[in-house]
Amino acid sequence: MSNKKKTVAAGIAILLLILIAWFWQKDPSVTQGEKQITIVIDAQDLHIETTITTQSGTLKELLLEQEEWHATIEDGPYGAFLTSLAEHEQDRNAGPWWIYTSENNRICQEQGMCPALDQVSIEDGDVFHFSFTSQIE
Numbered sequence: 001m002s003n004k005k006k007t008v009a010a011g012i013a014i015l016l017l018i019l020i021a022w023f024w025q026k027d028p029s030v031t032q033g034e035k036q037i038t039i040v041i042d043a044q045d046l047h048i049e050t051t052i053t054t055q056s057g058t059l060k061e062l063l064l065e066q067e068e069w070h071a072t073i074e075d076g077p078y079g080a081f082l083t084s085l086a087e088h089e090q091d092r093n094a095g096p097w098w099i100y101t102s103e104n105n106r107i108c109q110e111q112g113m114c115p116a117l118d119q120v121s122i123e124d125g126d127v128f129h130f131s132f133t134s135q136i137e
Contacts, residue, residue: 035124037062041069043088043132059100059128060117079116088132095134102128 034055039062041048056062060080063071072084082098083090090097100114105126108114114128 032057035122035126037122037125038127039066040127040129041086042130043086046086046088048086054122057121058118059114059120059122062122063117073117075118076116080118081116082130085130085132090132096132097134097136098130098132099136100128100130102126 034053036051036053038051039048052062052066054062054065056065060073063069063073063082063085069086070084071082072089073080074083082100083092085098088096088098102108102114102120105114105120105128106123107120114120
C-alpha cells in the first residue's frame with residue numbers, strides 16, 4: 001500500500017510539472033483567436049492595402065501565412081527580421097530596407113517602435129505599414 005501511494009504521488013507530481021511547463025511556455029501577451037489586421041505595403045512600384053482575418057499570434061506568423069507576399073524572414077540574435085517582401089529584397093548594407101510601423105499596436109506603442117517580428121503580438125484591429133525605403137527617419 002505504501003508503494004502504491006508513492007506511485008500515485010509521483011504521478012500527480014509529474015502531471016503538475018507538465019501543466020506548469022505548459023502554462024510557462026504559453027505567451028500571455030499573444031491574443032488568441034480570430035482577429036482582423038490591416039496591412040499596408042509600399043515599395044517603389046507597389047502599393048497594397050488589405051485587411052486580413054487571421055488566427056496568427058505574431059506579426060512573423062501573419063507574414064509567413066500570406067504566401068502570395070513571398071516574405072523572407074531571418075531569425076537573428078535579436079529576433080526575427082524581414083529581409084524580403086513582395087519580391088523586394090533589402091540590401092542590409094546600402095538599402096533600401098524594409099521598415100514597419102504601427103500607430104495602434106500595443107507592443108509597438110509601448111516600446112516606441114516595432115521590435116522584431118516575432119516579438120510583435122497582434123490584436124484585432126491592428127494596422128501595420130511596411131515601407132521599402134533608403135530613408136531612415
